[in-house]
Amino acid sequence: MATPVIDIGPVGTDELQAWAxxxxxxxxxxxxxxxxxxDLLRKASAxxxxxxxxxxxxxxxxxxxxxxxLPVPGGGTAKTLAITSVSVLASHRRRGVATALMVSSLAExxxxxxxxxxxxxxxxxxxxxxxxxxxxxxxxxxVSSPRLRFGAGLTEGIELEATDDLAVRLVxxxxxxxxxxxxxxxxxxxxxxxDMSCGVLPEAxxxxxxxxxxxxxxxxxxxxxxxxxxxxxDWTLCTQAGIDLLDLTAATPAAYRAxxxxxxxxxxxxxxxxxxxxxxxxLTWMATDRRAVSETNRTDFQWVRVVDVPAALTARRAxxxxxxxxxxxxxxxxxxxxxxxxxxxxxxxxxxxSTRTADVTLPAATLGSVYLGQNPLTRxxxxxxxxxxxxxxxxxxxxxxxxxxTAMVGHTWF
Numbered sequence: 001m002a003t004p005v006i007d008i009g010p011v012g013t014d015e016l017q018a019w020a021x022x023x024x025x026x027x028x029x030x031x032x033x034x035x036x037x038x039d040l041l042r043k044a045s046a047x048x049x050x051x052x053x054x055x056x057x058x059x060x061x062x063x064x065x066x067x068x069x070l071p072v073p074g075g076g077t078a079k080t081l082a083i084t085s086v087s088v089l090a091s092h093r094r095r096g097v098a099t100a101l102m103v104s105s106l107a108e109x110x111x112x113x114x115x116x117x118x119x120x121x122x123x124x125x126x127x128x129x130x131x132x133x134x135x136x137x138x139x140x141x142x143v144s145s146p147r148l149r150f151g152a153g154l155t156e157g158i159e160l161e162a163t164d165d166l167a168v169r170l171v172x173x174x175x176x177x178x179x180x181x182x183x184x185x186x187x188x189x190x191x192x193x194x195d196m197s198c199g200v201l202p203e204a205x206x207x208x209x210x211x212x213x214x215x216x217x218x219x220x221x222x223x224x225x226x227x228x229x230x231x232x233x234d235w236t237l238c239t240q241a242g243i244d245l246l247d248l249t250a251a252t253p254a255a256y257r258a259x260x261x262x263x264x265x266x267x268x269x270x271x272x273x274x275x276x277x278x279x280x281x282x283l284t285w286m287a288t289d290r291r292a293v294s295e296t297n298r299t300d301f302q303w304v305r306v307v308d309v310p311a312a313l314t315a316r317r318a319x320x321x322x323x324x325x326x327x328x329x330x331x332x333x334x335x336x337x338x339x340x341x342x343x344x345x346x347x348x349x350x351x352x353x354s355t356r357t358a359d360v361t362l363p364a365a366t367l368g369s370v371y372l373g374q375n376p377l378t379r380x381x382x383x384x385x386x387x388x389x390x391x392x393x394x395x396x397x398x399x400x401x402x403x404x405x406t407a408m409v410g411h412t413w414f
Contacts (some may be wrong), residue, residue, distance in 0.1 A: 006100040011050035016041045019052055023062045026087030027122070036203050043192055043201075051104065053088075053097050060092035063101050067336060073184045073373040073403035074317025074347060080116040081109035081307075082187065084414040102130040106307060106334060115312040116371070117305035118187070120413065127303050128208040130146075131332055133369030134300035136185050137279045138411055147292035148264040150257045155220045158258040165198035165211035171223045172198075172249065179251050182318075182407030183278065184372040185302045189412055197228075197247070214262050215253040225255030229263060232273065240270035247408040248274070256408045257286055263375045276301065276411045280374075280404070301411055304368035307334040310351040312371065318343030319373070320399040327358035328367055335364045343400045359393035362386040373403025 011019045020033035020041060033041075041050075044064075053061030063086040069077035074380050088097045119323045121127050124134070141183075161167075173194055180186035195201045199211050226249055232242040243263055250256035260283060263272050284293045306312045309328060323342045328337040341352040360413030361378075366385045370377045377398035380386055388394045 002396050005345075006094055006095075006097055007054045007063075008051055008061075008100060008104045009054070011045075011052050011325065013042055013045055016045065016050065017054070019050055019062055022052070022059055022089070023085050023087050026062070026089055031132065034203060036201075038341040040192070040196060040201060043085070047190065047192075051101070053101055054096070055092065055097070058092070061088045061097040061101050061310075062086070063105055065108060067114070068118070068186040068188050070116060070118060070188070071181050071184050072316040072371075073319070073401075075181050076315055078115045078129050078312055078315035079113060080118045081105070081112055081114040082414070083117055083119040086119070098126065099130075102127075106130070106305065107331065109305075109307045110334065115306070115315060116368075118185075119303050119305075120301060121303050124300055127305075128365050129370065130305065131330055131334065131364035132303040132305040133365035133367065133371075134302075134375075135304040135369055135372040136300070136374050136411075137298060138276045138301035139279050139281070139295045139299075140297040141143075141272075141281065141283065142294045142296065143260075143264065143265070143274070143283070144271060144292045145264040145270050147287075147289050148260065148272075149288045149292075150261060150286055151288060156254065158254050159217045159219075159221075160225070160258060160262050161215040161217065163213050163215055165213050165228050166200070168213045168215065168226050168228055169194055169198035169200060171215060172226045175223050175226060175251060176249050177407065179249050179407050179409050183405045183409055184374070184403060185304070186407065186409060187302075187412040187414070193401065193412075204218045214259060216250065216258055218252070218255070218357060224252050225250035225259050227259045227263065229272075231269070235268040241268055242271045242273060243269050245272055245274035247410055249347055251408075253282070253286075253408075256282070260286075274410070276413070278405060278409075278411060302372070304371050305334075305369060306364055306367050309335045309337065309339055309367070313339075313341060313351045314349050316349065316371075316373075317347035318349050318400040319347070319402050321345050322396045322400045324393055324397045324400070325354050325356045325359045326397065327361040328364055330364040333365075341397070341400070343385070349400075357389065359390040360386060360388055360397055370398075370401050373401055374405065377401060 070080040189358040213228040234239040342350045
């Protein structure tokens, strides 16, 4: 069978309905795109680039991209191409469509001058072959409300305001922007994201949806935390309802504890379910009864693809000083090369091309996995995902790249 010619092109605003219908079908969404959803996509198209793949006259694949300044270790940002809505119709699998989509998106990243490509994978076995590595993990927390208590005085100085998402919309974006700097990989949230999340632009049928929320302020009245949630299920005389925690951001440990305690104390409820929280969540360690918090569904979340090694590594800071010659293998060519990575006592990183013998060799996907500092290189080395040519070099590079997140904020979906 002849190799099909796959054409990838932009999507006009008048084509968004067909694009959305194709993406819905590929992702098994059981309903057609609503008028409200299409209106949101049109608004998004001002900043995002929609693409469709065609074989002949048949539209068979989709993706969309936009530019983002992604927080990286050390408080800085790296220019990043965010990639989402990657889909291929089941009837056109194994015909090179996914490869064409990813080749196109990575070429776009290079054209845009991005240091990184970024996505959230619907399936874990797809993107490694395109040089992406799983760079962070997510976990679901289930909290027994009656058992969640903190030590005396741990929430002092915090005032809580019971409100709704519309009030949160006014204060949360700036709080998130400040706090997310402490969580490498925290995707920036656009104004449209906040409008959708807070109900300023509700989906059809959501106009009457109750959107409870709470705002935490410090003794000076500054906003130091927000939480948005929904009631899950109905309470009866014999059973309690639950709480779905949609978002919780806190600038201080006291605000974090106060928000969780507020949720745990809500009448007629006995549990809090929080999806897609970072695995470094401190809640278990703060609780007087750590078994009040259980974890499930721990899995990869953010995937990173380094497309410009010097730009990516110099954008972040190093946790420890050191000098290591790193050879990156990359069949696609974007990050292939041998680099001398030099970190000084202040964490400043320099990267120069080198002809010296490599101390460590690793694939582009491994570099992506360790880039945000949340996956130890020593662990990936033990898994056979890196090679060491000088004794101690892996441990040295690991010390330079490791980074402990400090932000108390949940992960962001596209």
